[in-house]
Amino acid sequence: MSKTEPDKAEEAKPSKGRRPGPDKPAPDKSTAAKATKATKPEPTDAVEPDVYTADPVEVTREGAKDWSEPVGPLLRPGDGFDLATFDAGATPGWDGSEKDAERRMAALGEELSELQERLYAEGRSGGSRSVLLVLQGLDTSGKGGIARHVLGMVDPQGVALRSFGVPTLQEREHHFLWRIRNALPPTGRIGLFDRSHYEDVLVAVVDELAPPEELDARYGEINDFEAELAGSGTTIVKVALVISPQEQYDRLHERLERPDKHWKFSVGDLATRAKWPQYTQAYQRVFDRTSTEGAPWHVVPADNKWFSRLVVTELLTQALRDLNLGWPVADFDVDAARAALEETKDQGTTAS
DSSP: OOOGGGGGGGGSOOSSSOOOOOOOOOOOOOOGGGGOOOOOOOOOOSSTTTTOOOOOOOOOOTTTGGGGSHHHTTTOTTTOOOOOOOOTOOOTTBBBOHHHHHHHHHHHHHHHHHHHHHHHHHHHTTOOOEEEEEEEEEETSHHHHHHHHHHGGGGGGGOOOOOSSSSSHHHHHTTTHHHHHHHHTTTTOOOEEEEEEGGGTTTHTTTTOOHHHHHHHHHHHHHHHHHHHTTTTTEEEEEEEOOHHHHHHHHHHHHHHOOOGGGGOOOOHHHHHHHHHHHHHHHHHHHHOOOOOSSSSEEESSSSHHHHHHHHHHHHHHHHHHHHHEEOOOSOHHHHHHHHHHTTTTTTSSSO
16 A cells, blocks of 8 residues: 655655754854844845845856757647657757857856855755756766766755665655655755656656556655645756667767776666666656646756756756845844954954
8 A cells, every 4th residue: 555645744854834944153252242133124025035136146148049949948848748759869949069068058157156156045044945956867868967067066065966776675664755855955955866756656667666556646746745845945947868779878888898987887777778668658657747837847858968968057047047046134233243353353463
């Protein structure tokens, strides 16, 4: 019998409403303590309550003209989407070259870095928002490269990376979403799931790891779970990296030919590869049943690593732009603190 989701009470994070931010350090009881609490401006609907609207981060223009249309809507699987005929080697919407893409991505990296710093600062100051990037894809599809090349452009303090493999014995004792809830990014962070809760409707479906009625119910549970996350302040960006059988063969072959890549190879990859048609059907079902308005899928051609990395950079940057991030307002009197600092200017420079 399927486990329902009663385990919420055991989880580390509340599932609804405003999630608490990290503890703030106790105020210093030195001269600077004379600073008094400042009056905060009234919040607006566009930003979190404890931040003010600073000058927006300048939107990256370099290379923007090489996109013929917005990449987000372009890659969402709509009515009639057929994964079996999907061209994994295409670069939809991109009119530039690979070099153009590299320049565009480098320029976006600067904007992404500042946006992430604002999100992190907001989380440190009691904000409730976070971003969750969900990466799914078959072996060698480039999930690790996204982590290195995209999230590598931001401050690692603000990133929470989690990979999901075969469930542990403890995890099997709980509802399938239990381990996912316990790995959600803290407020102010960008979370990256290298594989995710979708393994429980991909591997579990292909390998028939649960009764059909239980597996069928999971799609609705996932949709409810993601709606709950969005309602509590988490922006979800879901990306499926799709490679062709030939490209996967080439990448697996390279791992076998290069001793420095042997550690990346698993015999289990061949067992999964042998079930390519079944995984294609399982992914199609995932897109059909879990691409929602609040958490749509983006199906990304991944035979060209440079293109998939550019796309994820674009999607993540746009998700942060949409948060209209400002800087936290000071919760102390800045002028008084500045004056207190000036009083310490000569400390350590005069002889006793």
